[in-house]
Amino acid sequence: MNKIDLSGFKAAMGQYLRYVRGKKIEDASQKDLFNAVSSVVRMLLIDITMETEDRYTKADAKRMHYLSIEFLPGRLLSNNLLNLGIEKECRDILKTMNIDLDDLLNEEHDPALGNGGLGRLAACYLDSLATLDMPGFGYGINYDYGLFKQTIMAGEQRENPDFWPNRSSPWLLARSDVRCMVPVYGRIQGTEDREGEYNPMWVDWKLILGRVHDIPIAGFGGRTVNRLRLFSAWASEDFDMQVFNEGDYFRAVEEKIQFESISKILYPSDSMAAGRELRLVQEYFLVACSVQDIIRIYLKDHEGFDQFPDKVAIQLNDTHPALTVAELMRVLVDVHGLEWDPAWKITTKTLGYTNHTLLPEALETWPVSILKRVIPRHLQIIYEINRRFIELVKQRFPNNTRLVKSMSIIREGGEQRILMANLAIIGSHSVNGVARIHSELVKNNLVPDFYRLWPERFNNKTNGVTPRRWILSANPGLSGLITEAIGDGWISDLDQLKRLEPLVHDSVFLERFAQVKRANKIDLAEIIGETTYVEVDPDSIFDIHAKRIHEYKRQFLNVLNIVHTYLKIKEDKQIPGAPRTFIFAGKAAPGYVNAKLTIRLIHGVADVINNDPEVSPWIRVVFIPDYRVSLAEALIPGADVSEQISCAGMEASGTGNMKFAMNGALTVGTLDGATVEIAERVGLENLYIFGLKVDEIAAMRKHYNPRDYIENNPDLMRVMNVIRSDLFCKKDPGIFKRLHDAVVDFGDYYFNMADFSAYVETQNQVVTDYCNKKQWAERSILNTARTGYFSSDRAIREYADDIWKIKPFP
Numbered sequence: 001m002n003k004i005d006l007s008g009f010k011a012a013m014g015q016y017l018r019y020v021r022g023k024k025i026e027d028a029s030q031k032d033l034f035n036a037v038s039s040v041v042r043m044l045l046i047d048i049t050m051e052t053e054d055r056y057t058k059a060d061a062k063r064m065h066y067l068s069i070e071f072l073p074g075r076l077l078s079n080n081l082l083n084l085g086i087e088k089e090c091r092d093i094l095k096t097m098n099i100d101l102d103d104l105l106n107e108e109h110d111p112a113l114g115n116g117g118l119g120r121l122a123a124c125y126l127d128s129l130a131t132l133d134m135p136g137f138g139y140g141i142n143y144d145y146g147l148f149k150q151t152i153m154a155g156e157q158r159e160n161p162d163f164w165p166n167r168s169s170p171w172l173l174a175r176s177d178v179r180c181m182v183p184v185y186g187r188i189q190g191t192e193d194r195e196g197e198y199n200p201m202w203v204d205w206k207l208i209l210g211r212v213h214d215i216p217i218a219g220f221g222g223r224t225v226n227r228l229r230l231f232s233a234w235a236s237e238d239f240d241m242q243v244f245n246e247g248d249y250f251r252a253v254e255e256k257i258q259f260e261s262i263s264k265i266l267y268p269s270d271s272m273a274a275g276r277e278l279r280l281v282q283e284y285f286l287v288a289c290s291v292q293d294i295i296r297i298y299l300k301d302h303e304g305f306d307q308f309p310d311k312v313a314i315q316l317n318d319t320h321p322a323l324t325v326a327e328l329m330r331v332l333v334d335v336h337g338l339e340w341d342p343a344w345k346i347t348t349k350t351l352g353y354t355n356h357t358l359l360p361e362a363l364e365t366w367p368v369s370i371l372k373r374v375i376p377r378h379l380q381i382i383y384e385i386n387r388r389f390i391e392l393v394k395q396r397f398p399n400n401t402r403l404v405k406s407m408s409i410i411r412e413g414g415e416q417r418i419l420m421a422n423l424a425i426i427g428s429h430s431v432n433g434v435a436r437i438h439s440e441l442v443k444n445n446l447v448p449d450f451y452r453l454w455p456e457r458f459n460n461k462t463n464g465v466t467p468r469r470w471i472l473s474a475n476p477g478l479s480g481l482i483t484e485a486i487g488d489g490w491i492s493d494l495d496q497l498k499r500l501e502p503l504v505h506d507s508v509f510l511e512r513f514a515q516v517k518r519a520n521k522i523d524l525a526e527i528i529g530e531t532t533y534v535e536v537d538p539d540s541i542f543d544i545h546a547k548r549i550h551e552y553k554r555q556f557l558n559v560l561n562i563v564h565t566y567l568k569i570k571e572d573k574q575i576p577g578a579p580r581t582f583i584f585a586g587k588a589a590p591g592y593v594n595a596k597l598t599i600r601l602i603h604g605v606a607d608v609i610n611n612d613p614e615v616s617p618w619i620r621v622v623f624i625p626d627y628r629v630s631l632a633e634a635l636i637p638g639a640d641v642s643e644q645i646s647c648a649g650m651e652a653s654g655t656g657n658m659k660f661a662m663n664g665a666l667t668v669g670t671l672d673g674a675t676v677e678i679a680e681r682v683g684l685e686n687l688y689i690f691g692l693k694v695d696e697i698a699a700m701r702k703h704y705n706p707r708d709y710i711e712n713n714p715d716l717m718r719v720m721n722v723i724r725s726d727l728f729c730k731k732d733p734g735i736f737k738r739l740h741d742a743v744v745d746f747g748d749y750y751f752n753m754a755d756f757s758a759y760v761e762t763q764n765q766v767v768t769d770y771c772n773k774k775q776w777a778e779r780s781i782l783n784t785a786r787t788g789y790f791s792s793d794r795a796i797r798e799y800a801d802d803i804w805k806i807k808p809f810p
């Protein structure tokens with residue numbers, strides 16, 4: 001670890017407070033102090049950024065650009081201090097000033113520029129790139145409003161705006177010297193040149209300006225600081241060019257407001273394509289700003305585009321930035337005058353595409369009519385890409401109209417639509433899924449014809465998470481214990497956790513490991529008390545289901561088991577073997593009726609159970625509002641049981657599953673996403689796998705009748721009847737009938753009924769096993785010891801070697 005000189009730390013804080021905030025240190029609020037410490041840390045980061053940049057430039061390094069419509073970096077002060085290796089020293093300095101660092105850490109606003117897994121993955125990847133000293137940079141949008149804040153009123157989700165300090169945050173560096181110009185709207189004018197060749201011209205477009213802010217991304221060890229570059233939209237200053245009268249004047253101002261709304265707000269759904277024009281403009285805005293910036297940087301040190309794919313890699317995080325295919329072609333051909341064929345070679349060699357979902361409702365398609373209005377030149381280019389591609393398909397597979405139809409970028413039949421996944425696949429040299437099972441489904445179910453055409457293009461990169469945030473920072477108790485036992489090499493080489501395995505036979509270590517978990521549960525119990533006003537027992541099993549609320553993730557199945565357990569106590573007088581606390585957290589997309597109803601159901605069930613003196617000594621149910629990165633950091637270290645019970649085949653990977661397992665929770669899960677690989681690595685005896693598998697579900701789907709399962713299982717029948725009754729919604733009779741009917745009358749698309757009995761059995765086994773405290777601790781340690789593979793460092797090394805061809809520059 002490089003040693004960073006902090007002798008000027010105090011003085012720099014004082015100077016900041018005095019000359020930036022105009023305050024004496026004794027008058028500073030906690031927020032002022034947070035800003036002061038952060039701005040001093042930021043100075044250190046900037047020094048290292050410049051040094052890093054010199055290193056990359058000198059080596060003429062190939063750079064990777066990670067384009068993502070979402071980034072969820074989480075709070076940065078604690079992370080930066082730890083990654084720079086100055087946390088302890090800084091804490092001590094502050095102590096001499098009577099300032100408690102932990103109080104300051106809590107002042108930081110959680111930047112919520114993402115919905116969940118996809119954006120958080122992007123943030124973990126940036127952490128690993130910097131830690132591995134690799135030139136990898138994030139490109140995203142600087143939204144004014146991040147994901148909504150969730151509050152609960154009478155058991156219902158309310159959404160409140162989350163304005164984050166997106167101009168004034170100490171972590172944002174305004175780059176007023178860099179500006180992007182993005183043309184939009186207008187029309188195509190065809191002209192013929194002297195040889196009579198058709199020359200399309202994009203005319204009458206309007207200009208959006210992209211303003212740039214950078215967030216420095218510090219790698220662990222303090223050697224490398226990369227950056228996350230965020231764009232915000234601004235109307236061009238000469239937007240008022242043609243004002244002839246008052247009406248025009250107001251129209252011009254309205255237009256300005258419209259343009260500036262492009263980066264106003266993050267779309268709050270993680271599983272439903274938004275389909276609104278504003279969202280398309282956001283995607284295009286991100287792509288156009290990024291491509292311009294990437295080319296500008298490349299041309300600083302290179303001439304022509306021959307070397308472009310050797311110096312530049314671009315990764316498309318899902319299809320949201322898939323317009324990069326058309327934009328890169330447009331810039332190469334229209335702006336820099338390349339011929340189509342070399343431009344196409346460059347484009348496909350540069351781009352890689354990561355798929356994150358198979359859910360049909362999440363796959364993006366855009367009406368041709370919208371593209372025609374917003375980006376007419378790109379539409380033309382997409383048509384040309386498609387025309388050439390279909391030629392190729394016809395050559396390879398003559399007389400096969402089915403193939404042409406399935407692989408065309410344009411879907412005919414009714415309103416013509418652009419299929420963004422097809423565009424991304426055709427324009428990239430690599431297509432990857434995010435867990436082994438998911439990548440197999442991408443090849444064999446989602447786009448089998450593309451796989452047949454280009455098998456070499458398809459690959460898997462199982463997701464990973466950064467151990468810096470998810471162990472070192474979130475779980476200091478566990479980190480300290482691990483470091484005492486095996487040294488601190490694990491922080492940047494997580495496979496070293498393997499060396500904990502023999503310690504399962506060390507009774508002192510076992511005891512201390514259990515103590516760490518217990519201390520984390522006490523902390524969590526306090527948070528639960530403050531946020532839900534429910535008192536929970538740290539000695540009960542903490543069973544946590546924290547993720548977005550979605551039918552495919554089956555929070556409903558969890559509730560069914562809770563209601564079943566409740567009825568066993570109430571009606572059958574059967575007492576469980578150990579007390580349990582069922583903990584839920586997660587946001588529902590604002591327009592997702594059944595997800596929001598599920599939140600109400602959890603609260604309704606919680607109300608009845610927690611207030612029943614016969615039941616509440618055994619089970620309690622809490623819903624912690626406003627799930628976000630900082631809450632996850634508090635929840636995960638306190639979990640005994642991790643719920644990963646999605647309907648098999650639906651969760652692309654999951655990343656919470658990895659974080660829980662690393663922190664010693666035992667998984668109750670289906671064979672879905674990366675849980676399959678977690679099971680393989682920790683061993684079947686150290687988690688609880690249950691339920692239908694992907695191929696079983698595929699085979700059953702045609703004939704599946706959920707009623708058969710209800711009629712043949714009196715326990716399930718009883719549970720479903722109670723859900724339909726008004727026991728959990730006395731004040732709003734009938735509201736849960738819709739959830740009941742979704743499974744009974746509308747086919748139970750996610751197989752809750754079919755998996756119910758296996759889930760109940762598994763949960764009962766968990767309670768039995770937990771009573772053997774020593775054995776539970778051993779299995780918990782093995783979860784930590786055997787999940788080193790799920791470090792994002794491993795994932796990034798694979799991306800770097802197989803797709804990006806980038807190297808470390810230490």
Ligand code: Z16
Pocket residue numbers: 115116117118119121269270271318356357362434463651652653654655673
């Ligand atoms: C998202 O978070 C994910 C997929 C997607 O298409 C859109 C969003 Cl916003 C998630 C997957 O659901 C999850 O399984 C996966 O672990 C995560 O992306 C990262 O790959």
